[in-house]
Amino acid sequence: MNGQQEKRTPRHSGAVAASDRTPGDRATYDRAPGDRGSGAWASGDRASSARDPWAARWDAEAVREEVLAGRPLVVVDRCTSALRTGYTGPSAVGALRPALAIGCYAAWDPAQADLVVAAEDRTRVRSVAERHGWPRRVRHEAARHLLKLDRPPVVVTGGADVRLGELAGPGGTPAAIDPGVRFTLESKPLLDDLLRAAGVPAVARVRSMHVDRLPSPAELRRAVGAERVVVQAGGPGGSGTVIVSGEADMGRAARLLGPYRVAAYVDGWPVAITVLSVPDGKGGVHVYADRPAHLTTGVTEPSAGPVSAAGADWSRPWPAPAAALLVECAERVALWAWRRYGAAGMFGVDALLTPDERVRLTALRWRRQRRDEVEAVNQQAVGLPPFVLGQLAVMLGRPVGWLGDPAEFNQLTLLRATQQGGPFAVRLRLAEGPPVRMAGGQGSGVYRLGRDGRARWVRRAAHPAQARCDDGEFLLADLPGPGIACHPGADLGTLEGVTGGGTPPFHGPASVSPFTRGILSAVSGLLVPWTRP
Secondary structure (H helix, E strand, O other): OOOOOOEEOOOOOOOOOOOOOOOOOOOOEOOOOOOOOOOOEOOOOOOOHHHOOOOOOOOHHHHHHHOOOOOOEEEEOOEOOOOHHHHOOOOOOHHHOOOEEEEOEOOOOOOOOOEEEEOHHHHOEEOHHHHHHHHHHHHHHHHHHHHHOOOOOEEEEOOOOOOHHHHHOOOOEEOOOOHHHHHHHHOOOOHHHHHHHOOOOHHHOOOEEEEOOOOOHHHHHHHHOOOOEEEEOOOOOHHHEEEEOOHHHHHHHHOOOOOEEEEEOOOOEEEEEEEEEEEOOOOOEEEEEOOOEEEEEEEEOHHHOOEEEEEEEOOOOOOHHHHHHHHHHHHHHHHHHHHHHOOOEEEEEEEEEOOOOOEEEEEEEOOOOOOHHHHHHHHHOOOOOOHHHHHHHHHOOOOOOOOOOHHHHHHHHHHHHOOOOEEEEEEEEEOOOOOEEEOOOOOOEEEEEOOOOOEEEEEOOOOHHHOEHHHOEEEEEOOOOOOOEEOOOOEEEEEEEEEOOOOOOEEEOOEEOHHHHHHHHHHHHOEEEOOOO
């Protein structure tokens, strides 16, 4: 790629990785491996994989043949380390290590594919523009390496804007549903019609209306019966959403391209649940729901430096009725999407958890999402491989026999959701100021805070469960290299870990915990001004 460096491991391009790497220093939970019990979390040394009853079943070559049919796996994602939780840590599936990873940010050992093509290896820059424009920078180089694969690949992504069909090439298989169906299922203006068609109860929907042209704020308020309204257009994501309180906000709303969904503003904590629907071979689908997460959007702590935080927390306990309703709604959506469109596989349901513990659905995202990287730890905690393996099997028409009875699975999910403890992921971004570079630390891995509040390197790692958060450790993943210029808005990596409840990452939807605040300050301390060489 005009001088772009290629990162290679000892494996050759085109071969699905074998499970010949040690998963690393593993954390474990207070039960035997493979015991699908209540799932309480604790830190400690994991028993040898020889004691893990799933270890033999998830042999890399067996999975390669049973699920991938011997074909190479290619990941296209902003982070070329995508799927790392699947092939490192507990219940690792070595065959999930991609033959080729294409993306924006470089990976690190042990979170590397056989071959990595990363845009930042060429540009040496992280910025908002690069975060959205990286596919065009790697397209030609990626196509060259795809041609070298010995068989047509299976291509998986965590982004909504990647043209998988083009990258997969002749004979290749995008691990995603039809783009037109996905656009319909994720359309904001169609959300309420879709939820009604799926039989989602009114108590879980937000009062809203569909309009082609925006009327005045007063008319909007009368239509939905609220003083503040939410105007949405396009697909999922916050970029097509404007909260309207008065005339001053209408200008921003009018810049959205209609049609529009106009909904009453609901105060609540953003939440989400990841679901896997699997055809049952009898004309229906089995629906498996994971533990739901509490989300938070960009939080800036001026006292902690220029780094903002946003992410997902699966460690916070849920009120049982709210969790049950969210799972029920996800099941209804999955069954309807299968009957109506033949859509199955991984998808997400976004919602709001109100102060009176009610759930209101706000969006559908019918694809693997980036937060699912850490969400996979929930499946591994009960001795199962990540949902993404099921996604690959569904997209390839292969059986998914390891998840068991869906009613039992979801009952366990609800039980664990009401308990404290679990994984979390916090996205770190440079909120403001001049360009900087990472000058401290030793790259991605496990750190802990020293007495002086600085981040101290502990060891190499790539899996959240390898960081004993309740003992003061944390994982910093996808950090930029020391020569990368990071501009305002750039991704600086993610803070990850597993907690038994003693170190929650957030205190509210717009508030970080002291634990996270200290790490934000420590990461800020690793940054120095960048100067053009």
